[in-house]
Amino acid sequence: MGKTIAVTNQKGGVGKTTTAINLAASLAVLEYKTLLVDADPQANATSGLGFDPKNIQTSIYECIIDNIDAKNVILQTETPHLFLLPAHIDLVGAEIEIINMPNREKMMRRTLSKIEDEYDFIIIDCSPSLGLITINALTAADSVIIPVQCEYFALEGLGKLLNTIKIVQNRLNPDLTIEGILLTMFDIRLNLSKQVVEEVKTHFQQMVFDTIIHRNTRLGEAPSYGSSIIMYDAASTGAVNYLNLAREILQKNNMTSMSSADKQINLADEQR
Numbered sequence: 001m002g003k004t005i006a007v008t009n010q011k012g013g014v015g016k017t018t019t020a021i022n023l024a025a026s027l028a029v030l031e032y033k034t035l036l037v038d039a040d041p042q043a044n045a046t047s048g049l050g051f052d053p054k055n056i057q058t059s060i061y062e063c064i065i066d067n068i069d070a071k072n073v074i075l076q077t078e079t080p081h082l083f084l085l086p087a088h089i090d091l092v093g094a095e096i097e098i099i100n101m102p103n104r105e106k107m108m109r110r111t112l113s114k115i116e117d118e119y120d121f122i123i124i125d126c127s128p129s130l131g132l133i134t135i136n137a138l139t140a141a142d143s144v145i146i147p148v149q150c151e152y153f154a155l156e157g158l159g160k161l162l163n164t165i166k167i168v169q170n171r172l173n174p175d176l177t178i179e180g181i182l183l184t185m186f187d188i189r190l191n192l193s194k195q196v197v198e199e200v201k202t203h204f205q206q207m208v209f210d211t212i213i214h215r216n217t218r219l220g221e222a223p224s225y226g227s228s229i230i231m232y233d234a235a236s237t238g239a240v241n242y243l244n245l246a247r248e249i250l251q252k253n254n255m256t257s258m259s260s261a262d263k264q265i266n267l268a269d270e271q272r
Helices: 016-029 044-048 060-065 089-097 104-113 132-140 158-171 191-207 217-225 237-252
Strands: 003-007 034-039 082-085 121-126 143-149 177-186 208-214
Touching: 003 016, 003 132, 016 034, 016 044, 016 082, 016 121, 016 143, 016 177, 016 217, 016 237, 034 044, 034 060, 034 132, 044 217, 060 089, 060 104, 089 132, 104 132, 121 132, 132 158, 143 158, 177 191, 177 237, 191 208, 208 237, 217 237
Parallel strands: 003 121, 003 143, 034 082, 034 121, 143 177, 177 208
Antiparallel strands: none
């Protein structure tokens, strides 16, 4: 059985979708069969992998609302071993439609439980909210990655998110764990970025990933070409960062025999 990881933060602009896309792609190029689930009505993960949401006929919405088998909806991406369960703007209405349904928090778990054995990893890109669809994702997940931007309001709202995770653990998914807090948009030139890293690591210690995602122009360009950073520019800082994150997650879950010395790909301070 594979591992399901939700990538979530109700604060927008922290690199959540960027992380979901590029972590999934990194795991795929390391030859782990990976499914990216777009659980955000904005469908940015869908368009970020080269699919036009306007042309999506069936999506995760139909899986949740109409109980359509996800196997009939999943798309093959340009990256070997990487598959997509796409989203559509219709998903925005799903929270209203399922609000009176029995087990409304477990609709996504029902969908993913039918296919989870077919993948090594399922990565869920959540919407920037703590609504019912995000609660569904947390209920379906084994663990959570929380992207945190290396800027002034980094910890804003994080307490509310952690409290939501605790409620889900207590009431809906007792096996849910925090995979880690991921520091994103790090600018090596700014003292503020370094201060945020120190503050987050002081507060959360072992919960913070060793890997830090640097601010990188190529990383920002990739979605406009409908591509992950791995396929767009495998030699870029962003690609190296996300490959390091994938390797760290594999190491953490005892899914690789690599030594500690091999855990990180070397990265020059100079940004590309």
